[in-house]
Amino acid sequence: MKANNRKRTHDNGTTSPPVSQRPLRRQKSKIPAMPEKFDTRVLPKIVWVVYETEGLWWPGEIINESKSEIPLKVKRFGRIKPNTIEISDPSSEYIVPFCHSLSSTFREDGLKSSRKNEFLRAFELAQEKYVEDNDGLPTAYWAIQTVVSAKSQRKKIDKPIAVGQSNDNYSNLDHDKMQDDYSTELSELDASLKIPGESVLAHYRKNKLYYPARIDEFKKPNKYRITFLDGARNTCRRDEFYTIYEKKFQTCP
Structure with a gap:
């Protein structure tokens, strides 16, 4: 299957390469570019x-x-280690x-599942330290805000009565109601998420892989x-990303 080579332009005017070039591993090239040397004194900590x-x-x-x-x-x-x-x-x-x-220099080859959790944790620690060192100002790509995460208040839906039991008509009606309630539930905000700022692994539809990302906002339905980590933006359904607390976080590709 051919890779998607369409470039995307971000809000800050920069253009990122295809999604296969997300920034975790160095990109190998037949003609390597000359590395840019700089005065280390101007580097942030x-x-x-x-x-x-x-x-x-x-x-x-x-x-x-020094x-x-x-x-x-x-x-x-x-x-x-080291x-x-x-x-x-x-x-x-x-x-x-x-x-x-x-994103303009490196590509994502994918992290092994054993390292996904640790990478995201390290990224969060770096974010916190960066904000602390810069008088509370966020990085160029992430807005770090303290938001109290409430527990999800999702409705509990009873199982429908099986067809063939005492009231088949009621069973069908109850099943339809369950489907309506479930659709409504999906369209509502997941109150357990910290928005903006929740760190997740999000699904990218073009190559069916998951990448580190942060949630910016909820848009109904x-x-x-x-x-994403390289500044590229996307829109996902709730079932297309996982937080560090969800079981599928460890198993998604």
């Missing part, structure tokens, strides 16, 4: 860093007393600011506006 033997981008924090020191030491968030890595020749090939859009 919170960054994206890649470990060469893994080729996997991960959020981390610069721990040098960012002009070489090698640059970065402690990665979450439980990942926890601290050193960069002897800092360039955009190995380290970029946390608010940087990686049963539509949620989300933003």
Whole structure:
């Protein structure tokens, strides 16, 4: 099946490549681009860093007393080994600011299910630290707000009476009512979600894979506006994304 090569333009005017190029792994190219070197003193403390033997981008924090020191030491968030890595020749090939859009340079090869949970947790920790270091200001792509998450108040629907029991007509009516109630339930906001700001794995219809994203807003009926890790936006139904607390979070592709 041919990959979808249609590009999308974001609100900030930048254009991201196809969805197959989401920012987790370095893109291999026959003609590698020259890495962009820069003054490490202008880097924020919170960054994206890649470990060469893994080729996997991960959020981390610069721990040098002075960012002009070489090698640059970065402690990665979450439980990942090695926890601290050193960069002897800092360039955009190995380290970029946390608010940087990686989509123009890197592609997503997919995380193993065992790492999905830990990656999302590390991403949340990096977000919190970034906001703390920037006087409460959010990154370019995410709006971090404190929202009290209420427990879902969904209706409990009784099973319909089986056909052939004492009242078949009532059974059919009850079944129709159940379907109507279920449709209404899907069209209502899931009150257990933190909106905006809930971290999820969201389904992308073109390639049927799931990517890290955050929920931006609820749009009736049963539509949620989300933003993927690279800044691309999409609209999903409630059954097309999973939070860290749902069982399918660990098993979705």
